[in-house]
Amino acid sequence: MLTQRKEIHYMDNNKMLLGVYDNPDTTLDVTKSLKEKGYDVYDVYTPFAVHNLDRVLGVKRSRLSSAAFVFAMTGLTSAVSLQSFTSYFDWPMLIGGKPFLHIPTYIPITFELSILFTAFGMVGCFFIVNKMFWGRNTNIIDLRVTDDRFVIAVNVHEGKTDVNELSNIFKQGGALEVRERINEL
Amino acid sequence: MSYESPIREPLVNGGKTYADVTRDILRPMENKASKGWWIGFTVSAIVLGIWIAASTYTFLTGLGVWGLNKTVGWAFDITNFVFWVGIGHAGTLISAVLLLFRQKWRMSINRSAEAMTIFAVLCAASFILSHMGRPWVAYWPIPLPNAFGTLWVNFNSPLVWDVFAISTYFSVSLVFWYIGLIPDIATTRDRAIGIRRSIYNFLSMGWNGSTRTWHRYEMISLILAGISTPLVFSVHSIVSMDFATSLVPGWHTTIFPPYFVAGAIFSGFGMVLTLLVIGRVVLKQEEYITLGHLDAMCRVVMLTGTMVGLAYITEFFVAAYSGVEYEQYAFINRATGPYWWSYWIMMGCNLIAPQVFWTKWARSTPWFIFVMSIIVNIGMWFERFVIIVTSLHRDFLPSSWTMYTPTLTEFMILFGSFGLFFTLYFLFIRYLPTINMAEVKSIIPTHSHDKHANHAHAEKGDSLHG
Numbered sequence: 157m158l159t160q161r162k163e164i165h166y167m168d169n170n171k172m173l174l175g176v177y178d179n180p181d182t183t184l185d186v187t188k189s190l191k192e193k194g195y196d197v198y199d200v201y202t203p204f205a206v207h208n209l210d211r212v213l214g215v216k217r218s219r220l221s222s223a224a225f226v227f228a229m230t231g232l233t234s235a236v237s238l239q240s241f242t243s244y245f246d247w248p249m250l251i252g253g254k255p256f257l258h259i260p261t262y263i264p265i266t267f268e269l270s271i272l273f274t275a276f277g278m279v280g281c282f283f284i285v286n287k288m289f290w291g292r293n294t295n296i297i298d299l300r301v302t303d304d305r306f307v308i309a310v311n312v313h314e315g316k317t318d319v320n321e322l323s324n325i326f327k328q329g330g331a332l333e334v335r336e337r338i339n340e341l
Numbered sequence: 342m343s344y345e346s347p348i349r350e351p352l353v354n355g356g357k358t359y360a361d362v363t364r365d366i367l368r369p370m371e372n373k374a375s376k377g378w379w380i381g382f383t384v385s386a387i388v389l390g391i392w393i394a395a396s397t398y399t400f401l402t403g404l405g406v407w408g409l410n411k412t413v414g415w416a417f418d419i420t421n422f423v424f425w426v427g428i429g430h431a432g433t434l435i436s437a438v439l440l441l442f443r444q445k446w447r448m449s450i451n452r453s454a455e456a457m458t459i460f461a462v463l464c465a466a467s468f469i470l471s472h473m474g475r476p477w478v479a480y481w482p483i484p485l486p487n488a489f490g491t492l493w494v495n496f497n498s499p500l501v502w503d504v505f506a507i508s509t510y511f512s513v514s515l516v517f518w519y520i521g522l523i524p525d526i527a528t529t530r531d532r533a534i535g536i537r538r539s540i541y542n543f544l545s546m547g548w549n550g551s552t553r554t555w556h557r558y559e560m561i562s563l564i565l566a567g568i569s570t571p572l573v574f575s576v577h578s579i580v581s582m583d584f585a586t587s588l589v590p591g592w593h594t595t596i597f598p599p600y601f602v603a604g605a606i607f608s609g610f611g612m613v614l615t616l617l618v619i620g621r622v623v624l625k626q627e628e629y630i631t632l633g634h635l636d637a638m639c640r641v642v643m644l645t646g647t648m649v650g651l652a653y654i655t656e657f658f659v660a661a662y663s664g665v666e667y668e669q670y671a672f673i674n675r676a677t678g679p680y681w682w683s684y685w686i687m688m689g690c691n692l693i694a695p696q697v698f699w700t701k702w703a704r705s706t707p708w709f710i711f712v713m714s715i716i717v718n719i720g721m722w723f724e725r726f727v728i729i730v731t732s733l734h735r736d737f738l739p740s741s742w743t744m745y746t747p748t749l750t751e752f753m754i755l756f757g758s759f760g761l762f763f764t765l766y767f768l769f770i771r772y773l774p775t776i777n778m779a780e781v782k783s784i785i786p787t788h789s790h791d792k793h794a795n796h797a798h799a800e801k802g803d804s805l806h807g
Contacts, residue, residue: 178359201550203359203528204783210556218557224564242484242493254497264502264579268509271572275513275565279520282561283546286554288523292547301550302528304359304782 170339171312172198173319175326176298176305180206183306186329188212195322196311201301218285224278231273235266297337309337352445352784355628359782362629363528366776369624370529374771377623382771385763392757395750396471404474406750413733413745418472419583420725421755424608425465425762426507426580427601427721430573431609432458433514436521437569440562446637448780449629453620454613455518456773460765461612462511464758469507471754499582506579513572517565523548524558524779577605584728591671591732594659600652604724607645607691610638611717616766618711620775629776636704642717643698649724650692667737675731679744683723684731690720 177183184206190197191212200209239262243249248256283289298307308326312319326334357365369375374382399406409416432454439447470476482504484494494501527548530541548554578598585597614635621630657676660668675684694716697703703713730745769775 200552202552202555203550204524204779205555205559206552206783209552213552215553215556218560220557220560221564224568228568238484239496243496247493249493249495251495251497258497261497264499264575264582265496265505267571267575268502268505271513271568272509274568275516278561278564279516282520282557286547286557288546288548290546291543293542294545294547294549296531296549299531302524302531302548303363 171314172309172337172339173312173317173322173326174297174335174337175308175310175329175331176300176333176335177308177329177331178305179330180204180209180306182330183308184209184212186326186331187308189329190308190310190322190325193325195317196313198309198311201297201307201309203302203304203306206306220278220281220285223281224274227277228270228274230277231270232266234273235269236262239265295339305332312336350631350633351786352631352633353449353629353781354631357628357785359785362778362782362785363532365626365629366525366774366778366781367529367532369770370772370774371532375623378767378771382764382767385760385767388757388760389764390757390760391753392760395753395757396467399471399750399754400476406748408746408748408751410743410745412736412741412743413730415472415729415733416726416745417747417751417755418468420722420729421758422465422468422472423580423601423725423729424722425461425468425758427577427605427608427725428612428718429458429461429465429510429514429609430577430602430605431613432456432461433510433517433569433573434606434609435613436517437566437573440566441570445784446634448784449626449776450613450617450634450638451780452518452521452773452777453616453769453775454609455514455521456766456769456775457609457612457616458514459511459518460762460769461609462507462514463765464762466507466511467758467761468754499579499586502579503583506576510572510576513565513569517569520558520561520565521777521780522773524550525774525777528778529774574602577602589732590665590667591675591728593668594656596652596655596659600649600656603645603648603652604691604721607642607649607695608717608721610642610645611714611721614638614642614710614714615718618707618714620770622707624770624775626776629781632705632707635707635710639698639704639710639713642713643695646691646695646717650688653688653692671732671735674735675727678731678735680727680731680734683727687720687723687727690716691724694720 175186177186180202183200183202187197187200187209191214197213200206200213202209240257244257297309298305301307310322311317312322323334353362355361369378407417432451435447435454436451439451470479473479482494482501484496486493523544523546526541527545527550530538530545533541578601581597581601584592585594587593617630617638618635621627657672660672663669675681694713697713703709734745735742
């Protein structure tokens with residue numbers, strides 16, 4: 157419940173106008189023209205990743221790739237420290253006369269742990285930034301957006317947004333339906 | 342968003358709309374299980390029972406129930422382990438390497454191939470456990486400060502590397518698979534009611550299809566693919582180092598890492614073909630997994646089969662050229678010694694048989710592809726048997742020379758591991774979408790319904806990669 161409330165707070169408003177489409181191209185075009193006309197497009201919901209839509213919406217490039225690098229370096233450091241600590245500092249064992257600090261044989265485990273840390277760290281960040289967790293009840297905008305419908309959600313600001321004009325833009329763009337959505341606070 | 346080239350075969354046949362994709366892929370999950378599913382599942386579960394019985398017997402009695410002896414200390418268990426790990430590699434290869442190369446034909450096969458990876462690695466892990474003989478101390482290769490003082494594992498040992506490699510590979514593959522599943526689980530959730538809805542709702546983690554989420558999702562898929570690609574190559578290289586870093590003639594070869602990776606891709610694609618040639622018919626997915634997909638996979642099988650064949654011949658050459666008589670004897674003994682038949686099964690199945698895929702007919706005839714995929718699986722199992730047993734059974738000391746004969750228990754464990762694999766696979770096709778719907782929708786031409794209705798493409802087996 158906490159996360160839902162936060163999300164609604166982020167919307168800054170409790171009323172939205174939704175345009176429902178069946179085509180990713182028209183969805184993209186309409187979103188573009190809405191952004192150009194200065195409407196407060198909250199989000200666009202699609203059944204698959206529609207390329208360029210993120211750019212049109214002005215979604216900032218995710219910093220997950222930087223996070224991946226940080227996690228990879230963490231993994232690398234942990235692996236090197238673990239191996240050198242155990243086999244050089246803590247309890248050196250003479251095995252076949254090989255050196256205690258044997259960097260080349262550390263490479264495979266260092267590589268594997270870097271990958272492991274990257275994958276889990278990055279996926280963890282992905283869940284955190286999306287506020288995703290097991291058992292979450294999401295605020296589904298329309299049941300059909302996971303099937304074959306594309307929904308453009310525009311925030312309606314009382315006194316500022318011309319709902320009729322907005323609804324006309326939706327319809328002229330080829331919307332199958334236009335409806336209002338009130339988010340309960 | 343997606344447009345078709347007029348000169349290429351479409352990736353999905355039948356002029357599907359987005360809703361068609363959802364309905365077709367979810368049909369096996371949303372309806373009552375078919376009779377075929379029940380038969381397959383029951384048979385697999387019985388075979389799984391054999392695995393449980395044979396493994397339990399081994400654990401209760403000890404490794405003496407296997408045919409191992411002082412000279413041949415690794416045989417069926419490690420053969421099966423390498424066999425299953427190898428099979429696992431095709432899943433990551435299809436989803437990660439083909440994603441990096443932007444090969445869109447991967448999209449209808451990557452989900453089941455990744456599932457296959459996970460189940461195959463589970464089977465492989467079970468052989469490591471049973472091979473240890475005392476599975477209750479299986480945590481010993483993990484670097485834990487232990488009860489005997491702070492005695493750590495030997496990080497110079499490839500066996501310890503293997504523990505890290507396999508466990509990393511398994512967990513990263515599982516995460517990659519699950520991330521890919523989330524949007525499709527959400528699709529299932531939004532069509533389900535009752536308890537099914539609650540379960541899929543739990544697993545969907547609140548997916549809502551927002552553009553912001555998709556943006557991050559695309560990025561995370563790309564990075565996961567980027568790190569899984571070197572991972573898949575490293576894992577089988579490390580598996581090969583279990584052998585290559587030893588001093589046993591026949592194992593002590595620098596060609597092993599690339600040769601094992603090629604073999605893994607070869608056997609993995611063989612198993613993917615085994616599953617999909619049947620699965621596409623039973624699950625009525627011929628329009629998604631087209632003859633073009635089978636064709637593309639047959640080409641990969643042919644290429645990698647030729648690569649391992651080249652490796653077999655190179656090994657012979659290197660042994661001859663090295664001037665080391667132990668090495669030379671090991672290879673001559675492989676091809677002409679008491680286990681000559683296993684060597685020639687390997688050569689026949691892996692190098693010679695896949696050459697039939699040069700012909701268009703072989704690449705476009707499903708029943709023939711199925712037969713070939715079984716041959717590939719058999720060949721790759723024998724490759725590991727040849728490497729392990731023929732290298733070991735002739736010791737440096739001729740008085741230790743011996744033969745290895747597997748016991749019934751070992752056969753039962755091998756046979757039973759297929760039960761484990763297929764039981765998991767049958768559960769997978771019943772409860773999760775076997776094709777990545779979100780990805781397939783993204784490659785369907787935007788106006789598919791009005792554009793294709795008039796001239797629905799007949800199923801033709803042409804290449805997808807032009």
